[in-house]
Amino acid sequence: MSDNKGSISILVASEQYLSRLGIRTILSVIGVEGNIAEYNSAYDIISSKADDTFDYRIVSSSIYEVLMKHSQGEEYGDKLLLIDESQTAITTSKYVVNANDERTDVLTKFQDFFSNTASDTNEYSESKNILSDREVEVLKLVAKGYINKEISDELYISINTVITHRKNITEKLSIKTISGLTVYAMLNGYITAEDVKKE
Amino acid sequence: MNSFLPINAKMKMADLVHLDYRLISVLGRFGIEFGFGNKTVSEVCNDYGIDTGFFLAIVNSYHNHEYFPEDDLIAFNSVFLVDYLKKSHNYFLVYKLPEIQQCIDSIEKESGEQGSVSIKLLNDFFKEYKQELILHFKDEEQNVFSLLLQSDEADVDEKIYAASANSFSGEHPQLETKLSDLKNLIIKFFPAKLSSELTRNLLFEIFLLEADLDNHSRIEERVIAPKIEKLKTR
Numbered sequence: 293m294s295d296n297k298g299s300i301s302i303l304v305a306s307e308q309y310l311s312r313l314g315i316r317t318i319l320s321v322i323g324v325e326g327n328i329a330e331y332n333s334a335y336d337i338i339s340s341k342a343d344d345t346f347d348y349r350i351v352s353s354s355i356y357e358v359l360m361k362h363s364q365g366e367e368y369g370d371k372l373l374l375i376d377e378s379q380t381a382i383t384t385s386k387y388v389v390n391a392n393d394e395r396t397d398v399l400t401k402f403q404d405f406f407s408n409t410a411s412d413t414n415e416y417s418e419s420k421n422i423l424s425d426r427e428v429e430v431l432k433l434v435a436k437g438y439i440n441k442e443i444s445d446e447l448y449i450s451i452n453t454v455i456t457h458r459k460n461i462t463e464k465l466s467i468k469t470i471s472g473l474t475v476y477a478m479l480n481g482y483i484t485a486e487d488v489k490k491e
Numbered sequence: 492m493n494s495f496l497p498i499n500a501k502m503k504m505a506d507l508v509h510l511d512y513r514l515i516s517v518l519g520r521f522g523i524e525f526g527f528g529n530k531t532v533s534e535v536c537n538d539y540g541i542d543t544g545f546f547l548a549i550v551n552s553y554h555n556h557e558y559f560p561e562d563d564l565i566a567f568n569s570v571f572l573v574d575y576l577k578k579s580h581n582y583f584l585v586y587k588l589p590e591i592q593q594c595i596d597s598i599e600k601e602s603g604e605q606g607s608v609s610i611k612l613l614n615d616f617f618k619e620y621k622q623e624l625i626l627h628f629k630d631e632e633q634n635v636f637s638l639l640l641q642s643d644e645a646d647v648d649e650k651i652y653a654a655s656a657n658s659f660s661g662e663h664p665q666l667e668t669k670l671s672d673l674k675n676l677i678i679k680f681f682p683a684k685l686s687s688e689l690t691r692n693l694l695f696e697i698f699l700l701e702a703d704l705d706n707h708s709r710i711e712e713r714v715i716a717p718k719i720e721k722l723k724t725r
Contacts, residue, residue, distance in 0.1 A: 469672050476676065
């Protein structure tokens with residue numbers, strides 16, 4: 293489920309101490325808490341080899357340029373907030389704070405950065421049909437009281453595939469019990485009450 | 492008043508309710524009635540013949556999830572613990588479950604033809620959960636609590652150990668999952684046309700029940716279970 297209680301990790305990279313301090317202050321102002329790791333050079337980031345482990349990265353444009361030269365940083369995507377000191381930086385990141393931005397702009401950009409990234413990770417939010425066709429087939433049989441072996445025989449798929457489908461169904465619906473899944477299947481008209489296997 | 496400080500014996504009982512209104516249900520379980528004026532926690536406890544230390548351990552663990560005086564609680568007499576847990580069971584059976592049932596019944600009544608299938612399904616799901624919970628309580632009282640009380644003389648450790656393991660580590664997670672499913676069925680998949688103030692009430696009640704049960708299970712799992720463990724190794 294999505295209520296992840298583990299704290300987020302944030303990389304803050306800038307050559308300037310004042311800049312790093314400013315970023316920390318803004319994070320606390322907008323109420324973002326997490327493990328913050330500060331770096332003052334691109335080489336420290338590269339040599340630390342901890343780069344992949346961060347949930348969010350806030351990086352100055354000069355450090356980002358060096359990272360790019362070492363073919364690092366391209367894959368940051370939405371997880372990167374660039375602090376553009378010289379207003380010349382070229383980046384694909386959606387999130388850029390300019391050196392001459394005013395307080396409200398900066399705060400808004402920081403907030404967007406953290407909230408948008410969070411909602412992007414919810415890959416199912418867009419789709420109207422929550423389950424795929426195949427998952428619906430598996431759900432129907434689960435709701436009718438079939439066990440994994442029976443589902444595997446019925447749909448000509450391996451037991452492991454059945455288990456994977458069931459795991460995905462449970463994750464997407466946030467419903468874990470068989471009777472809960474049965475109610476969901478009936479609410480959506482996938483099965484009728486008569487379909488439910490009697491014990 | 493700093494709400495993170497533990498509740499203490501010199502505090503006024505009235506302040507305790509102002510501090511955390513969820514403790515109202517805990518007071519009920521101890522049989523403490525309102526109208527306690529300016530009496531302190533220990534004075535009210537004395538009036539009702541309740542062990543103040545035990546009362547404080549329970550309300551503090553409820554008030555602050557981080558605070559759980561496991562060692563203190565284990566040291567308390569089994570009679571106190573069992574009495575409190577049985578009263579909790581009773582509170583769920585006599586008040587909470589019927590309240591939620593009533594909520595669902597009202598929604599069903601209001602929903603008319605078009606929504607009746609959905610709400611019926613939900614009602615059946617809740618009834619199934621309720622039955623399991625009632626059985627679980629009964630089983631705990633008969634096979635775990637009563638044996639724990641007798642255990643000073645009788646040599647019943649193996650039996651009680653198996654029963655408590657089944658009850659705590661087996662049934663608790665199952666019941667919790669079911670309640671969580673019920674919440675999600677309503678929050679995520681309940682037909683929008685059936686949503687009303689009644690549905691919102693229902694959801695509130697379910698969340699409160701969940702928090703109450705969570706605290707209750709915590710005492711069973713972290714206080715009763717170690718007590719039984721001790722008996723086993725004795």
